[in-house]
Amino acid sequence: MNTIQFQPVGMVAGNRLVINTEYLGGLLNIGECEYLDVVYYFHESENKTFPLSGITRSGAERGVFASRSPNRPNLIGITTVKLLEIKANELVVEGLDAKNGSPLLDIKCCDTSLFAQSADKNPVHQSIIRSEPRIEIKNHILRKETELLLTKAGQLHGHYCPGLAMGIMAAAFAMSEMRADSDGMEDLLAITETNNCFADGVQFVTGCSFGNNGLIYKDLGKTAFTLTKRDGKGIRVCSRPESQEVLHRSFPAFRECYGKVVTQQNHDPELVAEFKKLGLERAFGTLTIPFGELFDVQHVTTDIPSYASIRESVVCATCKESVMINRTVTEGTAHYCYRCAGTTYPILTGDGISVQ
Ligand SMILES: [Zn+2]
Numbered sequence: 479m480n481t482i483q484f485q486p487v488g489m490v491a492g493n494r495l496v497i498n499t500e501y502l503g504g505l506l507n508i509g510e511c512e513y514l515d516v517v518y519y520f521h522e523s524e525n526k527t528f529p530l531s532g533i534t535r536s537g538a539e540r541g542v543f544a545s546r547s548p549n550r551p552n553l554i555g556i557t558t559v560k561l562l563e564i565k566a567n568e569l570v571v572e573g574l575d576a577k578n579g580s581p582l583l584d585i586k587c588c589d590t591s592l593f594a595q596s597a598d599k600n601p602v603h604q605s606i607i608r609s610e611p612r613i614e615i616k617n618h619i620l621r622k623e624t625e626l627l628l629t630k631a632g633q634l635h636g637h638y639c640p641g642l643a644m645g646i647m648a649a650a651f652a653m654s655e656m657r658a659d660s661d662g663m664e665d666l667l668a669i670t671e672t673n674n675c676f677a678d679g680v681q682f683v684t685g686c687s688f689g690n691n692g693l694i695y696k697d698l699g700k701t702a703f704t705l706t707k708r709d710g711k712g713i714r715v716c717s718r719p720e721s722q723e724v725l726h727r728s729f730p731a732f733r734e735c736y737g738k739v740v741t742q743q744n745h746d747p748e749l750v751a752e753f754k755k756l757g758l759e760r761a762f763g764t765l766t767i768p769f770g771e772l773f774d775v776q777h778v779t780t781d782i783p784s785y786a787s788i789r790e791s792v793v794c795a796t797c798k799e800s801v802m803i804n805r806t807v808t809e810g811t812a813h814y815c816y817r818c819a820g821t822t823y824p825i826l827t828g829d830g831i832s833v834q
Pocket residue numbers: 635637638639641642675
């Protein structure tokens with residue numbers, strides 16, 4: 479077979495693509511491309527006789543075409559980057575994973591239509607999500623994309639606020655420290671000490687929720703949570719006493735507006751619109767406050783409950799509804815649900831757990 483030769487069109491220098499001057503004409507109107515596909519040469523992989531399979535970083539054995547290894551028959555790398563700035567023959571980009579000095583083979587305007595087409599219409603995307611529902615959240619944690627986590631957590635929480643942002647920060651920190659992920663099977667547990675906005679950030683990022691028994695609630699009234707594995711070893715992240723003051727200091731305009739709209743009940747539409755805008759800025763701005771100014775971290779060992787038990791259900795003799803047997807009162811052979819039996823039971827409200 480014939481040998482194919484390539485001519486480098488430029489070189490990678492840090493986060494810049496430096497284009498050889500003879501190819502400058504190829505940059506015409508490149509500013510219209512928001513993202514670029516960059517094709518480059520793995521110049522540091524010098525030994526050109528590679529085994530066709532090997533052990534990947536995750537320990538699995540894979541053929542070269544089933545991996546992204548830089549050791550390949552043709553030493554070609556591909557990466558998608560965001561175009562930030564054009565300076566003469568240099569393109570400043572973000573997201574470049576090519577090593578410094580890599581020869582550039584080609585640059586293409588990235589076809590973002592696949593991404594832009596909302597993910598729920600892209601069959602590949604859908605199929606990936608169905609096999610790993612938390613893959614997007616997992617990747618955001620890995621890449622420390624807390625803004626994206628906060629944006630998505632808003633779908634659960636309903637609004638954006640510093641409490642939610644702090645939950646995102648605390649949970650993303652603990653998840654990456656512990657290299658944890660959850661498949662919702664109770665192997666990872668989050669113990670929250672509050673049921674305010676913070677707890678929704680924790681649930682969204684950790685994947686530990688009330689519904690999958692991964693979330694434990696301790697009614698302690700602290701903006702804190704512990705992430706722990708089944709061995710009881712975990713990390714507790716607790717908001718610092720100064721954190722509220724740090725937030726106030728960081729967003730003085732919001733505080734002033736809050737005084738007018740909430741404290742003085744001035745509901746002038748322009749003022750309310752400003753209040754909402756500042757509130758949004760404050761929620762996302764919270765993410766930019768250094769972690770250590772908001773939180774303390776401890777490594778802790780916690781007693782954790784056993785896996786949730788599967789309980790038999792019975793039918794209440796009065797209301798005829800199905801009810802877990804350990805939530806009934808038994809008289810003779812008849813079972814009654816707590817409501818029909820008039821028994822007190824605990825409920826969780828904004829005020830915490832109480833017995834009704
Ligand atoms: Zn909130």
